Amino acid sequence: MIVRAIVEWDEETETYTATCPKLSFVSSFGDTKQEAISYLKDAINLMLEPISDNLIKSLIITFSTMI
Structure with a gap:
């Protein structure tokens, strides 16, 4: 999952x-x-905290900023 900030x-x-x-x-x-x-x-x-650890391990969160 790529999250653009x-x-x-x-x-x-x-x-x-x-x-x-x-x-x-x-x-x-x-x-x-x-x-x-x-x-x-x-x-x-914090939002992802309630999600199963196995599912979170499969997510790759990358931040890309537009400043």
Whole structure:
């Protein structure tokens, strides 16, 4: 599974937001681009936590960012 993350600067909150088009219900934010991506990875891992370990081992998650 390749997850594309889109990282954008939010003028209103003065933070970077990270979203996944394929996973519209997962997003994150941070003071830096790297922090927003790191938190997004954490959110996705938490989302996958209830899934069987055998299934997760078969998934390869790669992050590609558009900044």
